[in-house]
Amino acid sequence: MTQESFVDFQNVWLAYNDELLAQNHFAVEDINLQVKQGEFIAIVGPSGCGKSTFMKLTTGLKMPSKGRILVDGQPVTGPLKISGMAFQASSLLPWRTTLDNVLLPLEIVEPYRSNFKQKREEYAERARKLLNTVGLGGYEDKFPWQLSGGMQQRASICRALIHEPKMLLLDEPFGALDAFTREELWCILRDLWTEQKFNVILVTHDLRESVFLA
Template identity: 70%
Template sequence: MSTPFVALDDVTLTYPGRSGGGASGDVTALQGASLSVGRGEFAAVVGPSGCGKSTLMKLVTGLVRPTAGRVAVDGAAVGGPVKIAGMAFQNPNLLPWRSVIDNVLLPLEIVEPHRRRFRAEKKQYRQRAEELLATVGLGGFGDRFPWELSGGMQQRASLCRALIHEPALLMLDEPFAALDAFTREELWCVLRDLWQRIGFTVILVTHDLREAAFLADTIHVMSARPGRIVTTRRVEFPRPRDLEVCFEPGFVDLVHELRGRIADVRAA
């Protein structure tokens, strides 16, 4: 059996309680959580609110360290921020004073080895950014500012920023939750096409079960807090997937199955 690209092995994470005002007492976000994602796989993580989905994302990217257990990416234990990861969130978080293309280029100014050669190779990097923007339908918008774009266009730019340094791992935390249904489905297809063309590994955290079923190879269902993986479901619909698959009986059955499993863990 091949080594997983991302692995959580019996991971527990407890946040220490506050001293002084506010809520006190330790909070265990994850307890005995195990997860395995293969290289190039598209994995989705779903579960009830507050179950630790975003905490899991922070562990994989090295933003927090586990209280117990082991987190590994590409065969190496995670001991700090993972440089081979790109991240996108529900809020695009584009800097309003920078143009779209300068927002996309921002990781290259920060992440090595790009940082040390950014100034000398800025022309080539800018061309890469323009090509990536064109791929997501933002060709010609590089010199605009974020406030001149719609929410969906800003999220496209955010995806480009997450991918500009060609990460091997893309972590997505509810990236389309704030968008209307039509824009959301359009961006599902944008992400599908980018993933199929480039071949990076994806972990998508989402509350949208249709989104998980449409995009993912594997769906992991988490329990209520303290979170752990209670069900792992392979998605067997053939690729490439068209949005029409969302109306097929098998797809509807899968979404109902996942919803029922989440209802069970919420009640447990």
């Protein structure tokens, strides 16, 4: 079997709207990129260079103005279910406990959604295990505002992984953290990836981070 690309960008351009397109004003131009199954890559660049735009294209939140994007052999035509995302702000819902925040994707994404009520205990067990691996055992019933920034970020990585996505997209997830916490999370992420080998695309402007992880 030939090793096919897991993410395949072919001459991808994006203008954010028709007006910008008419002015030939593109947010990203002619991206050609192939990522192999299970690969961990980092995208590095200054603010405004198109990193987040690249992420939106990869998950199908934006369609390219020109070119083609394949993920897992399929053309991307809309938001992907096989990916999990985490951002600079942890974006946990303040009225939900850590456990309920982590369970959220299973309440939304099929096939989990249909049997969420019957399987809630099983899913909660999975969430507890995941929280344990990132050092959040014992914090399941705390609310986001009762956690430190680093803990919130760990919880949001668990939320991104709970539905066992084939691809994890991280958009500057450690940017707002202090250096000690950041490096601790690097190791946690490395260990999770070593164990599960999901594809990771990490956006960062921290060169050390990209060198360490990718």
